Amino acid sequence: MNANHFTSDRKLAPYWWETTPRPLLDASRVPETVDVAIIGSGYTGLNAALQIARGGRSTLVVDAEEAGWGCSTRNGGQISTSIKPGFAELGARHGPQRAYDILKEGQRSLEWIAELVAAEKLDCDFGVVGRFHAAHNAAQYESLARSIANQPKGLEVPAELVPRAEQHTELGTDAYFGGVVYTRHASLDPGRFHQGLLERVLAAGATVIAHCPVTAIDKDSGGFRVVTARGTTKARAVVVATNGYTGKLTPWLRRRVIPIGSYMIATEPLPAAQMARLNPRNRIVSDTRKVVFYYRASPDQQRILFGGRVSNSETDPEISGPRLHVEMVKIFPELGRTRISHSWCGFIAYTFDELAHIGNHDGLHYAMGYCGSGVGMASYMGMRLGLQVLGRTEGRTALDGLRFQTRPLYSGNPWFLAPSIHYYRWRDRQGG
Ligand SMILES: Cc1cc2nc3c(=O)[nH]c(=O)nc-3n(C[C@H](O)[C@H](O)[C@H](O)COP(=O)(O)OP(=O)(O)OC[C@H]3O[C@@H](n4cnc5c(N)ncnc54)[C@H](O)[C@@H]3O)c2cc1C
Numbered sequence: 001m002n003a004n005h006f007t008s009d010r011k012l013a014p015y016w017w018e019t020t021p022r023p024l025l026d027a028s029r030v031p032e033t034v035d036v037a038i039i040g041s042g043y044t045g046l047n048a049a050l051q052i053a054r055g056g057r058s059t060l061v062v063d064a065e066e067a068g069w070g071c072s073t074r075n076g077g078q079i080s081t082s083i084k085p086g087f088a089e090l091g092a093r094h095g096p097q098r099a100y101d102i103l104k105e106g107q108r109s110l111e112w113i114a115e116l117v118a119a120e121k122l123d124c125d126f127g128v129v130g131r132f133h134a135a136h137n138a139a140q141y142e143s144l145a146r147s148i149a150n151q152p153k154g155l156e157v158p159a160e161l162v163p164r165a166e167q168h169t170e171l172g173t174d175a176y177f178g179g180v181v182y183t184r185h186a187s188l189d190p191g192r193f194h195q196g197l198l199e200r201v202l203a204a205g206a207t208v209i210a211h212c213p214v215t216a217i218d219k220d221s222g223g224f225r226v227v228t229a230r231g232t233t234k235a236r237a238v239v240v241a242t243n244g245y246t247g248k249l250t251p252w253l254r255r256r257v258i259p260i261g262s263y264m265i266a267t268e269p270l271p272a273a274q275m276a277r278l279n280p281r282n283r284i285v286s287d288t289r290k291v292v293f294y295y296r297a298s299p300d301q302q303r304i305l306f307g308g309r310v311s312n313s314e315t316d317p318e319i320s321g322p323r324l325h326v327e328m329v330k331i332f333p334e335l336g337r338t339r340i341s342h343s344w345c346g347f348i349a350y351t352f353d354e355l356a357h358i359g360n361h362d363g364l365h366y367a368m369g370y371c372g373s374g375v376g377m378a379s380y381m382g383m384r385l386g387l388q389v390l391g392r393t394e395g396r397t398a399l400d401g402l403r404f405q406t407r408p409l410y411s412g413n414p415w416f417l418a419p420s421i422h423y424y425r426w427r428d429r430q431g432g
Helices: 015-019 043-054 087-094 096-119 138-149 164-169 190-203 272-278 317-331 375-389 417-430
Strands: 006-011 033-039 059-062 131-134 159-162 179-182 207-209 214-220 223-228 231-240 258-267 284-287 293-297 304-308 340-350 357-361 364-368
Touching (some): 006 015, 015 190, 015 340, 033 043, 033 223, 043 059, 043 190, 043 231, 043 375, 087 096, 096 375, 138 159, 138 179, 190 207, 190 375, 231 375, 293 317, 304 317, 317 340, 364 375
Parallel strands (some): 006 340, 033 059, 231 364
Antiparallel strands (some): 131 179, 159 179, 214 223, 223 231, 258 304, 258 340, 284 293, 293 304, 357 364
């Protein structure tokens, strides 16, 4: 694989930006006063803004870059229940009732996103397409089979076991050892979803200003002075919705999220017969490796959109693209000569307990740390956070009040990641 494997017009930018170009917003200065200032214009920030503006508060959303520039227009558009730890692990940490409530909240987030798309008439190719979760070895297949046969009471989800012999009905590969279809998992077009949300937020009366980094937040009588590159605004409340891009502005939060690079490529358009062979049921796909790969067809079903973690912090898509291509060809050898039309990356936010966190620290409201599963969860937490800012009881979640952990000496630069990713890759190869 070399640079020639890119198409001649290849773009080092998200595929979604081609189909939904980044919106042009007024390049105005920020208003002198607002009720609520929201930092970050991704799914968290916009869903919070929608609630807050409709709740009658003057609302300002600012982003350091273009609106939606972060993960919210870079992701794979795959939606699950978004809680990584299982019942046993959560139960050991928080007790069985809290474990149940947290997992139920994840299930609720998946149901809610379908309701949101329908209620707001968001034209974003949303579909309950089902996820094929593939086993990367025989032991993992057995483990998947056991986990769906022994689902915790009250938390059962529909799931269909697919043995290796029948795998081609789901996916055109022999690379896996069978898998499970989670029939309720969904997909959408992340760029169009973001654009639809943005339009609803603007229609609700909020102001959204792009290219407006916040450089300081100072406490002031009755609220905060929010200093930005486009002036200073006095806000009664502030929401921090910066997730994997959380920086020096909020050092307490920065110490609690671990930014990790996630990478994607789009292939050039493929013949319809080949797409039908590779992904006959138009599923979203992931696998059991700890260093996971995830992929799907583009909404027009002409391309494979393939993602995963091929580096910790590489920011050059010219380098990450060919590495992803190598991984894609291991699964689909017939794509060996297929070229890459788009290559891009973004920074997700991991947390030390693998759970999202929502709350208020030192007067600042926040929701973040979706651990790479934020299409549903960031949207849902943003909505709940907006209700919390309004002081409404419906804003409560099962994730409220969880201790937001950090580690001694961790300041926001994940020096420990390189060795741990190498360890997980090694473990994946050993069959763990
Ligand atoms: C390649 C990739 C694939 C993914 N695939 C999936 C998937 O298939 N399914 C899934 O569920 N999740 C996926 N995710 C994760 C998901 O996209 C995120 O969890 C979600 O979008 C987070 O939304 P957010 O609004 O919290 O943060 P973001 O969308 O990242 O927005 C944060 C914003 O804050 C802004 N900001 C930061 N600092 C400042 C400042 N000082 N002033 C002003 N603005 C600031 C940034 O510019 C940024 O736009 C993926 C992520 C990536 C990168």
